[in-house]
Amino acid sequence: MTAFGIAPMAPDAAELPRRTLIQTLAAPDIEAQLDELATHAIGLTRAEATRSSDTPDSLLRRAGAFDPAAAAFLRNDPMGRRVLQGRAGKMVHLTADASGQVQKIVVRFPAEKVEQQSSHFTRLTIERDGTVFRARTEVAPLQAQVALGSGSIRTSLFAATDDANIPDAIASQMADMFSGDIDFHRELRKGDRFSIVYETLTADGEPINWDGGVGRLLAGEFTNNGKTYSAVYFKDSASGKASFYGFDGQSKRRAFLASPMEFSRITSGFAMRFHPILNTWRQHNGVDYGAPTGTAVRSVGDGVVEMAGWQNGFGNVVHVRHAGDRTTVYAHLSKIDVKKGQRIEQGQRLGAVGATGWATGPHLHFEFRVGGRHMDPRAIARASEAITLPNYAKAQFQQTVASVKTQLAVAETMDGVSAAD
Numbered sequence: 412m413t414a415f416g417i418a419p420m421a422p423d424a425a426e427l428p429r430r431t432l433i434q435t436l437a438a439p440d441i442e443a444q445l446d447e448l449a450t451h452a453i454g455l456t457r458a459e460a461t462r463s464s465d466t467p468d469s470l471l472r473r474a475g476a477f478d479p480a481a482a483a484f485l486r487n488d489p490m491g492r493r494v495l496q497g498r499a500g501k502m503v504h505l506t507a508d509a510s511g512q513v514q515k516i517v518v519r520f521p522a523e524k525v526e527q528q529s530s531h532f533t534r535l536t537i538e539r540d541g542t543v544f545r546a547r548t549e550v551a552p553l554q555a556q557v558a559l560g561s562g563s564i565r566t567s568l569f570a571a572t573d574d575a576n577i578p579d580a581i582a583s584q585m586a587d588m589f590s591g592d593i594d595f596h597r598e599l600r601k602g603d604r605f606s607i608v609y610e611t612l613t614a615d616g617e618p619i620n621w622d623g624g625v626g627r628l629l630a631g632e633f634t635n636n637g638k639t640y641s642a643v644y645f646k647d648s649a650s651g652k653a654s655f656y657g658f659d660g661q662s663k664r665r666a667f668l669a670s671p672m673e674f675s676r677i678t679s680g681f682a683m684r685f686h687p688i689l690n691t692w693r694q695h696n697g698v699d700y701g702a703p704t705g706t707a708v709r710s711v712g713d714g715v716v717e718m719a720g721w722q723n724g725f726g727n728v729v730h731v732r733h734a735g736d737r738t739t740v741y742a743h744l745s746k747i748d749v750k751k752g753q754r755i756e757q758g759q760r761l762g763a764v765g766a767t768g769w770a771t772g773p774h775l776h777f778e779f780r781v782g783g784r785h786m787d788p789r790a791i792a793r794a795s796e797a798i799t800l801p802n803y804a805k806a807q808f809q810q811t812v813a814s815v816k817t818q819l820a821v822a823e824t825m826d827g828v829s830a831a832d
């Protein structure tokens with residue numbers, strides 16, 4: 412129940428894809444193929460990615476070639492060797508003739524200079540010239556494209572984003588985008604839906620799969636338990652400040668986050684396999700999050716550490732005092748990273764999940780108190796004050812919202828088309 416498509420940057424609605432692409436296909440460059448066909452009897456280009464276990468022979472075999480001379484070139488030539496040197500995941504387009512003889516290999520991988528890696532890539536071209544091979548490298552700019560994705564939750568958020576070919580980094584940005592609205596650890600429901608617009612970087616038209624290939628999440632809509640939240644990435648051109656905003660112009664940044672743990676593939680898959688020692692202790696006044704020992708625990712809001720140490724029952728515990736006589740409590744920690752009196756920012760790491768004190772397994776016990784009284788943390792996060800967009804930026808913001816609404820509408824229909832399960 413997921414779909415994925417790619418549209419050009421700032422697309423005209425009429426040009427947006429109307430039909431669903433179930434997955435990104437590594438589309439071979441048709442013109443290059445036609446060129447190959449013109450110069451060689453039969454040339455077939457196959458796309459592959461290098462693996463850490465690859466040898467020249469295994470890579471060629473997977474790409475449909477059998478060519479000892481080409482294998483020797485990849486083994487012995489200083490430029491040829493670069494194909495399998497360093498990190499795996501290089502994108503390989505290999506053109507071979509009908510007998511499996513290599514005509515051309517084009518390999519794309521991250522630019523060598525770190526400062527260029529988010530904007531450029533290296534293109535290594537190896538071409539047969541009679542009985543020898545010639546190789547050359549170029550540095551070429553990456554291109555940003557807008558990608559649309561959508562899905563429905565059946566088991567977990569990451570299962571849904573995997574199905575839609577949405578990169579993990581974008582899934583995490585999505586959890587972050589709605590972190591003031593939805594506690595992704597506890598509130599996801601089967602049937603929840605999302606549509607997103609995000610940037611993807613391409614090398615010669617093909618989405619890149621190496622680190623840094625993921626651009627920004629530009630906009631999203633998330634329907635959780637029947638309620639729809641929407642947000643857009645907006646950079647105020649006057650101040651240069653960027654943040655996520657609701658379509659109504661309210662900043663998504665709240666005084667409190669909905670969850671004291673960052674949502675990740677690891678925490679999302681960790682179910683509580685035990686029951687905390689509740690009734691034998693005292694009335695349970697908090698929220699429990701199952702997570703592996705060592706998972707980072709973050710402060711849900713700005714504040715000052717009021718207590719950091721051992722307390723009966725709680726084990727290692729941190730209390731953070733916030734404005735308005737509000738306090739949050741993080742208990743059973745395996746490790747504490749802050750000190751009493753320390754000033755803390757929202758999202759800052761306080762320590763790590765553990766099972767200290769009265770706990771039968773690793774989990775975070777989290778409390779929210781107002782004037783000493785226990786409150787439902789989720790209700791607090793939602794009610795907390797939001798920041799509104801300055802007046803001068805509103806026209807620019809409305810334009811951005813109008814354009815992403817069109818894209819999100821398209822992303823949604825893609826999901827509908829592929830609803831066959």
Ligand SMILES: [Zn+2]
Nearest residue numbers: 697698699776
């Ligand atoms: Zn608890």
